[in-house]
Structure formats: C-alpha cells, structure tokens
Amino acid sequence: MSGSSLRVxxxxxxxxxxPVLRDISFEVRAGETLVILGPNGSGKSTxxxxxxxLETPVGGRIWLGEEELTxxxxxxxGVGLVSQEPSxxxxxxxxENIAYGPELRxxxxxxxxxxxxxxxxxxxxxxxxxxxxxxxxxxxQARVAxxxxxxxxxxxxLLDEPFAAIDPAFRSGLRAEFRSVLKDRELPVIHVTHxxxxxxxxxxxxxxxxxxxxxxxxxxxxLFRTPRTVRWARFLGYNVLSVAHELHAVLPSDLSVVPPGxxxxxxxxxxxxxxxxxxxxxxxxxxxxxxxxxxxxxxNTIPVGEEVGxxxxxxTPVTEETTREPPS
Amino acid sequence: MRLRSxxxxxxxxxxxxxxxxxxxxxxxxxAVASSGGASAWWxxxxxxxxxxxITDSLVQGALSALFATALGYPVGVLLGRWQxxxxxxxxxxxxxxxxxxxxxxxxxxxxxxGPTGLLVGALPGxxxxxxxxxxxxxxxxxxxxxxxxxxxxxxxxxxxxEQEEAAELLGAPPGRVYREVWGPLSLLGAAxxxxxxxxxxxxxxxxxxxxxxxxxxxxxxxxxxxVQVLAEPHAAALLALWAVTLFAVPTVLYGFLLRSMRRRxxxxxxxxxxxxxxxxxxxxxxxAGGALFGAELxxxxxxxxxxxxxxxxxxxxxxxxLFGASVSSRLGISTGQVLLNTFLFASLAAxxxxxxxxxxxxxxxxxxxxxxxxxxxxxxxxxxSPVLLAFSLATFWRPLLGGANxxxxxxxVSQATAALPLSVPPVLxxxxxxxxxxxxxAATLGARxxxxxxxxxxxxxxxGLGSGALLALAIGLGEFxxxxxxxxxxxTTLPVELYLLQGARQFSLLPAVGxxxxxxxxxxxxxxxxxxxxxVR
Numbered sequence: 016m017s018g019s020s021l022r023v024x025x026x027x028x029x030x031x032x033x034p035v036l037r038d039i040s041f042e043v044r045a046g047e048t049l050v051i052l053g054p055n056g057s058g059k060s061t062x063x064x065x066x067x068x069l070e071t072p073v074g075g076r077i078w079l080g081e082e083e084l085t086x087x088x089x090x091x092x093g094v095g096l097v098s099q100e101p102s103x104x105x106x107x108x109x110x111e112n113i114a115y116g117p118e119l120r121x122x123x124x125x126x127x128x129x130x131x132x133x134x135x136x137x138x139x140x141x142x143x144x145x146x147x148x149x150x151x152x153x154x155x156q157a158r159v160a161x162x163x164x165x166x167x168x169x170x171x172x173l174l175d176e177p178f179a180a181i182d183p184a185f186r187s188g189l190r191a192e193f194r195s196v197l198k199d200r201e202l203p204v205i206h207v208t209h210x211x212x213x214x215x216x217x218x219x220x221x222x223x224x225x226x227x228x229x230x231x232x233x234x235x236x237x238l239f240r241t242p243r244t245v246r247w248a249r250f251l252g253y254n255v256l257s258v259a260h261e262l263h264a265v266l267p268s269d270l271s272v273v274p275p276g277x278x279x280x281x282x283x284x285x286x287x288x289x290x291x292x293x294x295x296x297x298x299x300x301x302x303x304x305x306x307x308x309x310x311x312x313x314x315n316t317i318p319v320g321e322e323v324g325x326x327x328x329x330x331t332p333v334t335e336e337t338t339r340e341p342p343s
Numbered sequence: 344m345r346l347r348s349x350x351x352x353x354x355x356x357x358x359x360x361x362x363x364x365x366x367x368x369x370x371x372x373x374a375v376a377s378s379g380g381a382s383a384w385w386x387x388x389x390x391x392x393x394x395x396x397i398t399d400s401l402v403q404g405a406l407s408a409l410f411a412t413a414l415g416y417p418v419g420v421l422l423g424r425w426q427x428x429x430x431x432x433x434x435x436x437x438x439x440x441x442x443x444x445x446x447x448x449x450x451x452x453x454x455x456x457g458p459t460g461l462l463v464g465a466l467p468g469x470x471x472x473x474x475x476x477x478x479x480x481x482x483x484x485x486x487x488x489x490x491x492x493x494x495x496x497x498x499x500x501x502x503x504x505e506q507e508e509a510a511e512l513l514g515a516p517p518g519r520v521y522r523e524v525w526g527p528l529s530l531l532g533a534a535x536x537x538x539x540x541x542x543x544x545x546x547x548x549x550x551x552x553x554x555x556x557x558x559x560x561x562x563x564x565x566x567x568x569x570v571q572v573l574a575e576p577h578a579a580a581l582l583a584l585w586a587v588t589l590f591a592v593p594t595v596l597y598g599f600l601l602r603s604m605r606r607r608x609x610x611x612x613x614x615x616x617x618x619x620x621x622x623x624x625x626x627x628x629x630x631a632g633g634a635l636f637g638a639e640l641x642x643x644x645x646x647x648x649x650x651x652x653x654x655x656x657x658x659x660x661x662x663x664x665l666f667g668a669s670v671s672s673r674l675g676i677s678t679g680q681v682l683l684n685t686f687l688f689a690s691l692a693a694x695x696x697x698x699x700x701x702x703x704x705x706x707x708x709x710x711x712x713x714x715x716x717x718x719x720x721x722x723x724x725x726x727x728s729p730v731l732l733a734f735s736l737a738t739f740w741r742p743l744l745g746g747a748n749x750x751x752x753x754x755x756v757s758q759a760t761a762a763l764p765l766s767v768p769p770v771l772x773x774x775x776x777x778x779x780x781x782x783x784x785a786a787t788l789g790a791r792x793x794x795x796x797x798x799x800x801x802x803x804x805x806x807g808l809g810s811g812a813l814l815a816l817a818i819g820l821g822e823f824x825x826x827x828x829x830x831x832x833x834x835t836t837l838p839v840e841l842y843l844l845q846g847a848r849q850f851s852l853l854p855a856v857g858x859x860x861x862x863x864x865x866x867x868x869x870x871x872x873x874x875x876x877x878x879v880r
Binding site: 067068069088089090092093094095096098100102103104105106115116119120160163164167169 | 778780781783784785786787788789790791792794795798799802803
C-alpha cells in the first residue's frame with residue numbers, strides 16, 4: 016500500500032452565497048485515522064465530498080502526497096468513499112460489487128478473485144458473495160461497501176458516518192472491525208461522525224468542526240480531557256456550570272447529588288431514570304440551566320421536584336468562544 | 344455548464360430538428376411565401392371544406408377527450424388507489440388497445456357493430472355506432488381512455504404517502520384527503536391524458552377516413568387529400584400550419600402537466616389500499632373499470648374470433664388466400680414480405696428511439712436542469728402531425744437520400760419520430776428517479792462518467808428502458824398515417840395492407856390481416872415484456 020499523506024489547505028466551500036466550509040486546513044498521515052466530529056450541518060459531509068471531488072470548493076487546495084487533487088475529476092483521484100448509505104450496486108452480486116474497482120483498473124480475474132476472497136474473509140462475509148445487496152442486513156452492507164472501496168486500492172479513504180444506519184447493538188462490533196482492517200493498511204483515513212463515542216473510539220486524532228470551521232484538533236484524550244470552550248465542552252458531553260462568574264465544564268459522572276443546602280450549587284430534580292450501567296438525573300438550576308448527573312445504578316430513586324445540592328470532584332474552566340460576524 | 348455534460352442531448356435535438364422541425368418549417372414557409380403571405384393562410388378559413396376540417400378536428404378532439412376522461416378517470420383512480428385481485432394484470436392489459444394499430448381498433452368495431460357485426464344480431468340498436476361521428480368517438484375513446492386511466496393512476500400513485508398519513512392521523516375525512524393530497528395529482532394526470540386524447544383525436548387520420556369519409560375529415564385527412572388527391576401542396580401546407588397554430592398550446596400544456604406531476608410527487612409513493620376500505624364510494628369506479636375492460640376484451644376477442652371464424656366462407660380459407668399469389672399480385676408484395684417489413688421497420692425505429700433516449704439520459708443524469716429545459720422539444724412530434732411529417736420528409740429528404748430507394752428510411756424515421764414523445768419520457772423518468780450516491784460511489788471507485796452511466800445507472804433503469812422500447816415498437820408496428828403517405832408497394836406494412844385490402848373491397852381478408860396484426864403486436868408486446876423481465880432478473 017502507498018504511504019502518502021492527505022493535506023487540505025485553506026479549503027472554502029459554499030452553497031450559493033452561504034458559506035459551508037471556511038478556511039479548513041489539516042493533514043492526515045498515511046496509516047492515521049482523523050475523525051472529524053461535529054453536529055449535523057457543520058459541513059462534515061461537504062468537506063469529504065470536496066476531497067472526493069463530488070463538490071467543487073470555492074477556494075483552497077487538496078493534496079495527496081505530492082499530487083494536487085483539487086482540479087482532478089473524482090475518478091482520477093484514487094480516493095475511496097464509504098457513506099452512510101452504502102450505495103451498493105443493486106443489480107450486481109456482492110462479489111461483483113467488490114470486483115467493480117479492480118475491473119476498472121484492469122486487474123486479472125485471478126487477482127480480482129483473490130482480492131475479493133481476502134477482503135470477504137477479513138470482514139467476515141465469505142458466505143454472502145453470491146447474494147444481491149437487497150438480501151443483506153445493514154451491517155453486512157456496510158462491510159461490503161468498505162470491502163468494495165478497499166478492493167479498488169484507494170490512496171486515501173473517506174468514511175462518512177458509515178455506521179449511522181446500523182442497529183446500535185451491532186455498531187460497536189462493526190467499528191472495531193473497521194478499525195482493525197484499516198490499521199493494516201497504510202492509508203490516510205478521514206472518518207466523519209456526530210457520534211462522540213464513535214469519534215473518540217476510532218480516532219488517532221480528532222478534529223472538531225463547528226459551523227464549517229476547525230474548532231480544535233488534537234488527540235482524543237487531549238480534546239476530551241481539556242475542553243477549552245463552552246461549545247466544545249457541551250459537544251463532548253460536559254455540563255457547563257457558572258460559579259462565581261466563571262464557567263466550568265463538568266462531566267455528568269463527576270457530579271454528585273448532595274443534600275440541599277450543601278454543595279456548590281442547588282437545584283430541583285426534573286427527571287430520574289436508568290441509563291443502563293448508571294442512573295441519570297436531570298436537575299434544573301435556579302438560572303434555568305439543565306444539568307445532567309450520572310450516578311451509580313444502585314442509587315435509590317430521587318423523586319421529581321425534590322430540592323438537591325450539586326457537588327463535583329473535577330472541572331475544567333472554559334470560555335465562551337468569540338462570536339463570528341454573520342456572513343454579509 | 345460544460346458542453347460535455349449536455350452533449351448527450353445533441354443526437355435527440357438533431358434528430359428532431361432535422362427530421363421534424365426543419366423540413367416542416369421549410370415546407371410551410373415556402374407555402375406561405377409562394378401563396379401570398381399570412382393573408383393566404385387566413386383566407387383558408389373562407390374555404391368551406393378547409394374550415395369544416397378545422398371545426399371537425401376541434402369538435403372530435405374535444406368530445407373524444409371529454410368521453411375518454413369520463414371513462415378513464417375513475418378507472419385510473421381504481422388502479423392507482425386500490426388493491427384488488429388481478430390489479431397487476433389489469434394494469435398490464437389496460438394499454439393494449441392503445442398499443443394496437445388504430446386500424447385494428449376500427450376493424451374490431453366493424454366486427455362488433457358493423458353490418459355483419461357480432462353484436463348487431465343480438466342488439467340491432469347498436470348499429471348506429473358503426474359510422475359517422477359516433478363511430479369516430481367510439482374508436483377514439485376506446486383507443487385513448489386507457490391513456491387517461493394510466494396517467495391518472497400515475498398521478499394517484501405519485502401522491503405523497505407521508506402527507507396522506509399525516510392528514511388521516513389528524514382526523515381528515517376521505518373527501519378532505521382527496522381534495523388536499525391525492526386528488527390534485529390525480530386530476531393533473533387526467534388533464535394530461537385529456538390533452539393527449541384531444542391531440543390524438545383532433546389529428547386522427549384513419550378513423551374519420553374509414554368510418555365516416557369526407558364529411559367528417561379532420562385537418563390530417565384534408566391535408567392528405569389536398570396533397571395526394573388534389574395535388575395542392577401549398578394549400579395543404581397552409582392547412583397544416585393551422586394545425587400547428589391550433590395545437591401548439593395544448594402540446595406545451597401537456598408537457599407542463601407531465602413535469603408538474605413529476606415535480607409534485609412525494610418521496611414515498613402511496614401504496615394501494617384494500618378495495619373494501621372504499622365501500623360504496625368505489626361502485627362507480629368499479630362500474631367504469633368494468634365497462635372499459637369489458638369493451639377492450641370484447642374488441643380484442645372479436646378480432647381474434649373473426650380471424651378464425653369469418654362471417655362467411657369456410658374456417659381458415661382467408662388465411663390461405665392472404666398468403667397466396669392473388670394478394671401478392673394485387674399489392675405488388677407478398678404478405679410474408681409485408682410481415683417482414685412491419686417487423687423490420689418497427690424494430691429499427693424502436694432501436695433509434697432507444698439509442699436517442701440512452702444518449703439523452705446521460706445528459707439528464709449529468710445536467711438535469713439543462714436537460715429538462717429542452718424537454719419541450721420532445722413533444723414536437725405531437726405538433727408536427729404524421730401527415731405533415733411524412734409530407735415534409737417526402738418533399739425534402741426523399742430527393743436528398745436517393746429517391747424511391749430511400750422510402751424505407753423515411754418510414755423508419757417517421758415511425759421513430761411518432762414514437763419519441765411517448766417512448767422517451769419513461770426512460771428519462773426512470774433515470775431521473777435514480778439516486779446519486781451509487782453513481783458517486785462508482786466515480787470514487789474509478790469509473791469515468793460514461794462507464795458509471797452504462798455500468799450503474801442504465802442497468803437500474805432497465806424497466807424504464809423496456810417500457811420505452813415496447814412503446815416505440817408498438818407505435819412502429821401500428822403506425823399507419825405517415826407510413827401510408829410514404830409507402831411504395833415494396834415497403835408496405837401490415838396496417839397499410841389492411842387499408843389497401845379494404846380499399847380493394849377484399850373484405851373477407853380483413854379479419855385475417857387484423858388477426859395477424861393483433862398476434863404480431865401481442866407477440867412483440869410479450870417479447871419485450873418477458874425479455875425485459877429476464878434482463879432485470
């Protein structure tokens with residue numbers, strides 16, 4: 016496999032006059048997975064589509080190694096894309112779907128068959144090669160879509176929320192499989208998602224994209240442990256609490272419910288329910304802020320409407336980010 | 344907009360401009376110039392026979408559209424809205440009369456209510472349906488009501504299921520759901536069908552010619568008569584210009600309605616519901632369905648019955664005579680060769696239509712907006728009627744292509760032109776409905792745009808391609824007007840043979856020719872349908 020890095024320089028994209036991506040720059044090294052995490056509408060998919068050549072950016076440049084991709088048509092870029100909708104060719108069998116890329120590259124029948132067998136074994140669908148896409152489950156379709164992209168020997172791989180349509184019960188197994196398969200290949204991989212657990216699990220590096228702008232880039236641990244802005248903290252699941260005119264990011268699991276009158280804040284319980292291994296409590300503060308608290312599941316029910324105090328073991332100071340001028 | 348993205352439209356545009364628009368425009372332009380300008384065109388209204396042809400065209404078109412819509416709309420609602428046993432079969436069977444040659448429908452009518460008709464013995468009161476305006480209207484309605492029904496059913500099926508469910512969940516009664524959700528779309532379909540019926544009936548050629556004669560001539564018949572009998576090509580061209588002027592608005596409106604129907608359709612199509620849920624409301628709908636399907640079955644059954652059991656003479660005698668030497672010497676060609684011509688010309692025309700549709704489809708996928716903007720051109724052949732088309736092809740292309748030997752080419756071209764407005768839209772519609780992600784996936788796997796179109800998009804639109812090909816083949820097999828205008832004995836087709844034998848008063852042979860034409864059309868229909876299913880499988 017090749018080992019070129021993928022570089023995006025000052026990329027700008029727009030829908031008509033509305034900017035979608037503003038001045039995006041980053042680099043993904045070969046063998047590295049960059050996860051782009053952002054809410055819906057933040058421009059994640061547009062960014063991938065620009066890199067794949069499916070959308071034309073207004074400005075900026077895209078490089079794969081020493082080759083500039085910006086003006087190349089999609090079919091010449093050698094960039095694979097696996098999307099939320101697997102888009103398998105319904106009139107072809109699973110094997111024929113995977114063979115499509117190698118066929119276009121003129122690989123011999125033997126080489127193509129060997130590649131299909133290797134990928135099918137690796138991704139665990141050897142028994143499905145003669146089936147049509149319509150006969151596959153969502154998870155199987157996602158595996159086949161990845162195999163089809165990898166069989167075409169891409170120089171970089173883009174994953175656009177490939178697990179979004181998968182049943183949550185199967186999602187964690189599937190992403191582990193994807194990670195393992197991709198680690199064996201020296202490809203720059205960009206994975207976009209709005210699911211923070213998925214992003215934190217898969218990323219070698221994480222990029223937070225808000226409103227078409229890079230908000231933060233770093234290792235998953237670094238970004239998760241030290242949020243710097245309110246938005247960053249909230250997106251990663253923190254509560255943002257205001258104490259003595261200072262803002263603090265506190266994880267729900269770092270909060271505890273204490274008797275009223277004690278603790279740094281007080282509020283009224285608005286909901287209590289089991290979340291699985293923990294119990295979730297929603298507490299409304301006097302200023303209207305809703306705070307989420309995770310307690311051990313064994314904890315007794317707290318009645319809705321009860322006054323409680325809140326205390327926390329660890330917090331990170333955060334600031335409101337600078338508000339950008341609206342586009343003219 | 345890159346020129347390359349819309350290049351696929353060029354063959355279709357060139358074909359229509361070169362064979363339909365330009366020759367007709369030159370022909371009419373020359374007639375106007377050499378007859379003294381627009382005043383000559385206007386003065387045509389002072390000629391009683393020409394004025395009568397215009398009036399008859401409008402009256403026959405309007406009445407046919409009215410009756411065909413009255414019958415076709417409830418049937419379309421029935422097929423589009425409700426699920427019942429045999430529904431798929433009914434949908435497949437419904438367009439059969441429309442796909443049959445108009446002459447065959449005429450023959451069936453004569454077999455039913457003509458002087459020796461099967462129904463006349465039992466119900467003498469129906470004999471008046473065989474001739475005059477009633478006969479013409481009956482043929483036009485039987486021929487076109489299926490189209491109104493199919494377009495209505497398409498409108499109903501395209502209605503947005505999500506909106507209907509939301510309205511029902513909010514407590515809207517059926518009448519309100521009809522008014523606000525699926526009714527408007529069904530009416531759009533019916534209006535498109537009514538306009539098509541109006542155009543086909545107002546420009547009808549065979550029905551007025553055979554059923555009624557000169558006192559019911561439409562513009563088409565009168566133009567033919569002026570050119571071929573009276574040798575007055577300029578007067579004919581000026582009258583044809585009247586047709587173009589009168590029918591331009593309905594043609595453009597038809598295209599607009601089709602596009603509106605497509606645009607207003609929902610993301611999720613409404614599934615047909617069990618018939619029992621409609622209760623008493625479905626009674627008139629069922630009655631209309633029974634009447635239309637009953638009439639269709641009676642018509643086709645009568646043609647087949649008469650082909651085997653003639654009104655006079657022994658069973659099977661006419662078949663031997665049809666393929667015998669007397670017919671060959673009378674027509675200058677054997678019926679076997681006529682059969683071969685019919686298949687060959689229709690297949691070539693269908694092939695041309697399919698190639699043009701495939702090329703245009705590429706532009707529809709690459710630049711949908713630009714391609715849709717040129718869609719009106721597709722309806723040009725509805726405006727340039729078959730007689731005008733054949734007349735202008737014979738005037739301009741025949742000398743250029745080498746005279747008499749080129750007639751078969753002109754027949755194929757005229758059949759393809761006649762088929763374009765009905766055969767290309769199903770292909771384009773099938774391609775328009777395809778989602779983009781599969782195409783984009785092919786591109787990211789390294790497929791060039793053309794490879795992605797042929798590997799990924801066309802295979803997924805095979806049903807639309809099959810429908811387009813079937814329609815083109817059926818129209819080619821049954822095309823009579825332009826073919827009759829252009830033919831030479833060695834290029835005779837079955838519909839022309841049927842008419843020639845009738846003109847030669849060989850009435851005993853007509854049921855056999857009709858049966859042959861029906862069997863050929865049904866075989867072609869089945870062949871394309873089954874072939875299409877096999878490919879799709």
